[in-house]
Amino acid sequence: GGLASAQEPTPASLRLKWLPQAQFAGFYTALEKGYYEEEGIALTINPGGPNILTENLVATGADTFGLSGGTDSVFAARDRGLPIVCIGVAHQVTPFVFVTAGDGPVETVQDFAGKTVTTWFTGANHVLSAMLAHEGVDLGTVDMQPQQVSMTPFVDGEVDVATATRYNELYTVNTRLGAENVRLFVPEDFGVSFPRDTLIVSERTLADDPELVAGFLRASIRGWQDAFADPEGAIDTIMAVAPTLDRAHQEFMLEEVRELMTAGQAGEDGLFAIDPAAIGSAHDLLVEYGVLSAPVDLDAAFDASALEAIPLEDRAL
Amino acid sequence: MSPPLQASSRAFARGLFGAALILLAWEFAARGLELPHYILPAVSTILAHMASDASSLLSAGRYTFIEAATGFAIGGLAGIASAVLVSMVPASRGVVLPIATAINSVPVVAYSPLVLLWFGIGMSSKIVMVAIAVSFTVFLNTIAGLDRVDRRQAELMRSFGASRFAVFWRLRLPTALPLILAGLRISTVRSIIVAIVTEMLGAYDGLGWIIYQAVLRIDFVAVWAAIAVASLISLGFFALVSMVERKAVFWT
Amino acid sequence: MSAVTQAVARPARGAARAALWIRPLLGAVVFLAAVEAIVVLLGIRPYYLPRPSAVFGAIAATPQTYAQGFARTLAEALLGFLAGSLFGVAAGIAFFRSQLLREMFFPLFIVSQTIPVIAFGAIVVLWFGNTLFAKAAIAFYLSFFPVTVNTLIGFGAVDPRQAALMRSFGAGERQLMRRLYLPAAMPQIFVALRLASSLSLVGAIVGEWFGDTTGLGVLLLQAMYNENVTGIWAAIVVSAVLGIGFYGTIALIERGVVFWGNEQ
């Protein structure tokens, strides 16, 4: 612990991007094991949800830290002038994939033409567009529709291609169709990458209390390392927080999240590594599609200083 | 007649005045305290956005209103019809009322995944959701209105040999009318909001869809602009039903 | 003599009360059995409609979670309902008394109801934090409007001659309100209170979607986004039980308060 534990612990909160689930197992593990306390932080974990925006809450100071949507939402927030900074990226690669029936007519991205494809119009649609462009498919030929919460229309064959997070929808699809009957299109295979699940703080917190930020990162990383080392224990922790969850799903989720968090740049720079290249390409994509009104100052938006304050060996996998 | 007209135009003027008062306070608060957009954008900013985005807001507003109005009509009729059924067949009350209450105790949004699943992501799911929300309000008010009838008046009609239907049509319904219309009036506003909320969970178009996307783009000015449009539509809808109400319930 | 009347009436009333509970209960059981049979016989897939027995199984698997959610949501809804009803009636009185106030601010009441709280989850958290009061505030926000509208309707239905008589006794506005308008409007107000009981519950549940840790809303949301249809129904069933209980309580109070029926 960097800070003397004799001191009064600093109250802080972490706002998640979603409800408690294995996607956030590391944070809950760190909390349970007292790693934040050891850093002198009295941390509260506040769940997220579909209707609250982590960036907003962190920008206004309602929450100290946030695990927010992803690089895209950090761009958008900066674009709108929200004073938040990304201090780490959890999922090093695109956490969602496009799924189609294994025995269906869609075998390549070219086959998307003339088909019904559902996706979330909150970023995933741009990934899809970029993939299609990369493969030379005319956007006008694809019937792109908003995707609702349920995967049932896809499972029922009403939709040819759907979008799925690797840890949630993919599990649903796999269990209902059988993993062997599902064909995946991974964005990275088509030249598109969208790192998501970003850790953010407000500019002011980062400037005023870098120690707090570093301490938070250190404890969180320890939590994640423990979670990956002892998945069963981590799942127990999550199940205690949200007992109605499906344990098998959570186990699947933790494994998927581990892959997402340890992919790409994390291999070299450890957990929460910020990969300027991946971020830059995602940024350029959004600028190209006009989602961002102007290029964002990436150096100001992404700040690895807190992360780098932690010795690399402590962050390593 | 002119006096009621005068009264309503004065009411309109006062309403505008009240609105202007609040909007001015809002404008000064937002500007004076230099509130950032993500906390509270200034009215002028919102208005400017509305002007610049007028065509898409209007078409989304139209889309939402069509959903809301259709659901309102269906839900209103269903609510009145089931209340009539319950009041005509008293034995059904013990069954219908708890089921209706049960359905209504859960936020309509909770049904949205199911309704979206059953009715798809297009207009029909929104219409169903609005109809569910409206029908209960109207059902409750209608039942209460039908129950409110003066027993002796009903007895007198029966002494004239009136059938249950005649008593219903000539006495119970007129007695219930003020409450039925109050229920419909409350429902106008709810119908718009339910349409919007459902759109936020999955839609092709509409104000809710705009709001949903704007929230994720962290574009709060756009959110406020869409809500302003929703408010204007709701106010108009409310005023329309109030007008019908004044015409229909002339004797109070 | 009224004591005797009551004594005579009591057994009948007791029986009526029993019928009040037994009939809907029986109805519910029959209804659920029918659904179970239909689902099984028609082979409806659980994603469209799970068997009721499976739903109850899900509740029985983690009863404590549902019980805690129930208690928490009830507390939020109750708080919001009380505040909403009081404010709703108070606003009704103010609008009734002052035409100026009504004409200036009633439209704003309508506008307030057109704002989808869901779009402003962040602002709710910002203003009220993650507290119970945040949820109660939303429950309040959803429930006051019908109360105000029905209060006004109730006041409007008061026989003006009755008001005139009270005035001739020298009753001031306050007296009129307390002894005539409020009691006379009670039937209408209670209609709105019944409605508000349901709406406040809706408010509490939606409020829990803004980053809360306990409550039926949390369970509902979790199940919704995990496409756990059984879980959705489990949360719906528990909310419905809470809603019926809440509603039934209001209806019971109404029976006691509005006892005079619909004479004159």
Add this chain to the structure above:
Amino acid sequence: MDWNGKRQVGRRHPADAVPVAAIAAPSGRNAGDTGPLIEMEAVSKSFGEVVALQDFRVRITPGELVTVVGPSGCGKSTLFNILAGLEEPDPQSILRYRGRGCRATELLGEVSFMPQRDLLLPWRSVIDNAILALEIEGVPRREARETARRMLPEFGLAGFGEQYPHQLSGGMRQRVALMRTFLFKRDLMLLDEPFGALDALTRAMMQRWLLDLWQKHRRTVLFITHDVDEALFLGDRVLVMSARPGRVKLEQEVALERPRLPEVVTSPEFVALKKILLEAIEEESLKSFAVRSP
């Protein structure tokens, strides 16, 4: 018949003096024109602890005009409610209509009833309130309105056809209710204090109007009033009811020739009858004040 004999002038009518068998007899008779229209025997009605009617018995012949007087609260309106089919008497009570035993509800639609309170519908104009019963019978609204409109002057309501109840005086409301009842043409007519809110002359005119109607159409009329003059002036027979619980205390035949002129009220027979009635009523009224003092 025995019972017929009883209905003699001034015959006091305590229940116990009547041979029950004799009363029960007529049902055997086939429902000929000569049989009673309505018979009540041992009719009782309680509201919780309050016994409104007890052992009430009466027999109404077709075409009769019977007036009913009695202290306030003695059960007159309750009696009418039963006869109109609105209230079921207590079990054991016997009710016969045209010689046939029946439940009160079977009388619904058979009797034209004017309640004590006018019960006008606030959303209907004078005309539309008046035609309520016609409408229920299925008479086309246009036609019904025309009929009613022609009757307005007779009821002193000319020019008020399009007004609403809240714009009328108390007496005018009563006249609208009266019109509504008259337009519902049934063999038995029950009028509960129909002229209570009318001034002397309007009342006299309405009385003449009623007698005309009665004479022309031979409707059977039961008529509650608090005005003994009115009861005698109109009735073939006056029923004096006892204080609550209401029974028939006295059945007074009114053997005054018809048509009766207004002057009849000063005739010695009239005055004598009035005295008998007043005495009977006073005795009962006093009781109803004495009753239940704390």
Add this chain to the structure above:
Amino acid sequence: MDWNGKRQVGRRHPADAVPVAAIAAPSGRNAGDTGPLIEMEAVSKSFGEVVALQDFRVRITPGELVTVVGPSGCGKSTLFNILAGLEEPDPQSILRYRGRGCRATELLGEVSFMPQRDLLLPWRSVIDNAILALEIEGVPRREARETARRMLPEFGLAGFGEQYPHQLSGGMRQRVALMRTFLFKRDLMLLDEPFGALDALTRAMMQRWLLDLWQKHRRTVLFITHDVDEALFLGDRVLVMSARPGRVKLEQEVALERPRLPEVVTSPEFVALKKILLEAIEEESLKSFAVRSP
């Protein structure tokens, strides 16, 4: 003023015997103790097209008991509504209370008023309806209830204190309304057909009760009735109103000695007065039927 002169004629009013100052005294309120309590001059009241009152003028002396008769719909209740402060007369009308010109609303709370319809509150028991005015005055509820409970037998309502209005007969409701009015003790009392739904004896008892009260407390009473006997039996003066638009057609001093016994109705003076009144009313009633025929 000739109007004044009229009032001198045959004034055998007991008030004459009582020093007028003493009558008005109790309140100790200022001004013209000898002057009239209420004066109306050129009072008109229209409802849209219907002119209810036109050029109505009257002057009521403290302690007087004035009865008002007139054809149904002539504006009697409208007159009372104005005097009770519930309705403002048309502009130009002049109203004076205790010698001071005033608006009708200023009379609110000054006058105890019994409306034609009972207007009982359905959620209040008999007792609680009766004490309504007392409660408004701020009398503790317990005390008010005690007072009212003691009065129940006098009104023939013993044992009905805890009943609700819908459980009462028409006459009983009226008596509750009467009780409510009497419990609101004001110098001026307006009674709109208070005994209309009562039987002869109950009515007689209530009349005696009213006279007692009036004699004891010297309240000024205005009393609408359709019963000319009642108007003469009770009144110091009878106002006969014309058909609509209502004016004072005749002001008849009733020079009968008090206390008046029931037998007075057969006295020649009484009969002579009755004849005058009946003639006047009949003329007006006929008008009100003739008026506005289509």
